[in-house]
Amino acid sequence: MTSIHPILAYLGAAALLPLFTGAWRNRMVLAAAAVGLLIVHNLPSGTLATANFLGMDLVLMRVDGLSRVFGYIFCLNSVFAFLFAYKLNDVRQQLAALFYIGSALGAVFAGDLITLYVFWEIMAIASTFLILARKTKLSSGAGFRYVLVHLFGGLCMLVGIIVHIQTTGSIAFTSLAPSLGSWLILLGVLVNASAFPFASWLSDSYPEATVTGGVILSAYTTKTAVYALLRAFPGWEILIVIGCLMAVYGIIYALLENDMRRILAYSITNQVGFMVTGAGIGTAMAINGAAAHAFCHIIYKSLLWMSAGAVLAATGKSKCTELGGLHKTMPLTLLLGLVGALAISSFPGTSGFTSKSMIIQAAANEHLTWVLMILEIASAGVFLHAGIKFPYFVFFAKDKGLRPPEAPRHMLLAMAGLAFLCIALGVYPQPLYAILPFDVGGFDVYKGGKVVAQLQLLLFSALVFFLMLPLLKRTDTIALETDWFYRRGGRLFYQAVSAFFNGLNDMAAKVAGRAVHGFAEFCRNLPERALFLLTALNPDFWTSGTTVNAALRMKQIRDSLDAGALPVGGSLIAVTLGLAVLLGLVL
Template sequence: MTNMHPLFAYLGAVALIPIFTGVWRNRMVLAAALFGLFVVHSLPEGLTATASFLGHELTLFRVDALSRMFGYIFCLNSVFAFLFAYKLVDVRQQLAALCYIGSAVGAVFAGDLITLYVFWEVMAVASTFLILARKTTLSSGAGFRYVLVHLFGGLCMLAGIIVHVQATGSIALTSLAPNLGGWLILAGVLINVSAFPFARWLSESYPEATVTGGVILSAYTTKTAVYVLLRSFPGWEVLIVVGCVMAVYGIIYAILENDMRRILAFSITNQAGFMVVGAGIGTALSINGAAAHAFCSILYTSLLWMSAGAVLAATGKSKCTELGGLHKAMPLTLLLGFIGALTISSFPGTAGFTSKTMILQAAANEHLLWVLLVLEVASAGVFLHAGLKYPFFVFFSKDSGLRPPEAPRHMLLSMGGLAFLCLLIGVYPQPLYAMLPFDPAGFDAYKAGKLVGHMQLLLFSAAAFFVMLPLLRNTDTVTLDADWFYRRGGSLFYRAVSAVFNGLNEVSAKAAGGFVHGFAEFCRKIPERVLLVVTSLNPDSFGSGRANSALRLKQIRESLDAAALPVGGSLVAVTLGLAVLLALVL
């Protein structure tokens, strides 16, 4: 047993990065991930750590079944991710990944809203660098939009926290009431979970990340958001609708997509939809199902992104129209990736089946027949695009003539480890069920009705794929999404605001410019007028009589132009003028 926060394993690696170089730095990073996994495994139940801040008691560290389960899979996945990236030489990616994973671990072990928010924002910033690290025009634009979306989500969460604390006086990270503060926090969380209509950030940014960055990004942001939904919003029925829309949305756009990593990105949104539904149902079985599915989803999603990353690293190509026939050159990558494809499709004997079935059973228990129907259709759709479309068009289909080398050994070892866990949990789910927050006694994913019904659904989906194969062949197209509305709306809003306020600025500038010019002329002529008054009182200065007035004025101006008066006189005049003006205004 240990009382150490697993976050320190990743922070320690960040501190040691400058000391190590080359392969030793990669070994140190991998060792840090292994140490973090060991720490989570050794944490005693009920452990907390608190600190005082601005009159509030922060719970920096809280260990219970739910936080420990997410912490366990986060650290376990980091081991495989850093093994996959064992040959990585870009220290900036390693620093960003360590900070990103460490902050995700900190978020799931946070016991209060303020601590959660701090780690939430660190996640947003650190993950942005994994996108920017690719150093392309597309990645720069995607990274910029990514951080803007997440900062907006963070602002929603911060506003909700402030309203919630003002209303209740509590900062505890627990189940929240459906008031203004709760709705604002929920809005921030739903943005991070890639809920429609704010889902496009995921499919736009993750595929533009580096090979390593894509693998790491696929596991943490959306699952951290799922954790917060399970912790703070169980039973919010609006989440059922949101989750169903996400599940269907991911299928539609994945079927239309040509880029292999974008297909997998839409699959993340689709799978997160099942978890959001589980949070919305809010029963013990649905919470267990969502938590278990988040655990398994990280395994098979990372496996799929590793297989796609290995193809991208070997060929430099990501579009399905440019790939095909790779089964001849990369058979092991195909085999391991296909295990991930079967698992995301909830094929019996894989981890996806043992976790997704819990959510479907929870919907059936609550007599939510329309929800059950939507999720069953979504399950068939997943097999259509991730289980069949992705491996078929990348590794089979029309031979592209590419013959890259097989993925390096460290990548194959990482994919092999994840594939083994996908199959192990599929045939022996008891260790997974033992980690769940509620006792799953009595649940059996392999009851005859579930097994036969799900197999029929998958076979129907497979038949539909091959029948409609000519219609599913990819073309290099662009698909419109809901982000079109707020992008266009944002552009129109910017133009409207620019026209209004820049117009006001122009009018104000003209008015102020005219006033300043007039005031400057007035102050400039003060010495001239003073001399004119003086000479009027003393006519002998320039002659006498009205006939000499014009001559006196001309002589005064010539004297001023010849600097007859010191500069200080003008300064005094201007200062006095300003003083009078301020006196009138105030």
């Protein structure tokens, strides 16, 4: 058994990356991911690494059933993601990916809120570069908005942590009781989970990432947020409402969307909604289901993003209205992508069925009828958009005359490995159930009428799709949602705030400038005024001659003063003393 932190495999590879070139760099990155997986597998349970910071005891690595299952899938997915990107020749994307995955592991194994926050922010920064790496105008705008949203979420978390520490004196990353601090932490976590109304950042940014970036981004940010919810907020009933809303929201916008990678982005929000609901239910069955679904979701969602990425790399197109007929030249990509489509639709015999059924069963055990109904409807909706719509409009539908080559071998190998896991965990889920946080007891996903009920639901969804096909055909349109407020409304808000505060600043500058200038002028002429006054008040001046002579002398004094007869030093001393008096009055 080893107590080495798995993050070291990824950060070590990032440090060595500049020393390698070409194929050796890709091999080294792939090897680092495999080493990370091996480290997680050999980790003993318990608190394995601590540190002291400003008098606080930080827990840098805590291993238990919940953190281990997320550690497994984070490392396992990185192996297939780097295999998919084996021919990538962009050191910036590789560096960003290594820091991103490593920081996600750091957050998962964090045992205190301070360590969690540090890795949380590193995740936000590193993932931004996977979006910017595409180097297009759209990716630049999406990356800018992405980092702003996540910095907002991180700021909410930071304020919440500070309030929580001040209130309780504890930094432990464990189940939190409702308080102002914990509510603020929850808000920060929900931003990363793409919870409504913050969900639009995901569909705005992930589709603009590179081919490799889209695959990697789909796995970590939202699932790290799910882990944080399961760890710190189990049983918070508000999460049931939020999760159900996410599940429905993702379906609606995925059905309206034309871009294939945006369809998959919205389906992430939909699927994470199931996991958030499980966290809200908070029972052992629900937490097991949410963790298992996160595990399986990463596998089949990465598979779907790989198939979409292979199409994008081969054709340069992502809109459904520009694709179609690709089954003729990319049959293997289609076949492997279909496995992912069936898995996300919870088709019996796939991993999605063995994990999602646990969440639905948890809702049924708690007699949450309305939750059960919404989740069943959401399951049918998933089959409509990700199970049928995505493969139909991309690989079938109207042939656009595109004849791209089949995906490269390394991409097909990565997709084949994930497709195998989708089927293996669907047919034999016991290895997954064995690493879940709680004992699954006698739960049998293939017992009773679960299979028949699910098949009926999927067949009904397929019937609806083909009957409503004329209405579901996509056009090149834009679906407006909550991001409009910070795309357009945010700009108006910025202009209004800028005009108000800059106008106030200009007015204050003018008033203060005039006052200081006038005071300085008064001080500058003060010696001349004092001499003139002293001369005028001298009785001998007026009695020493006639009034005409006195007036003539006054004129001579004025002329001499205006000509600068008085030394400059006197004016400087007067101005300095005057400003000192003014500063003393202000302070």
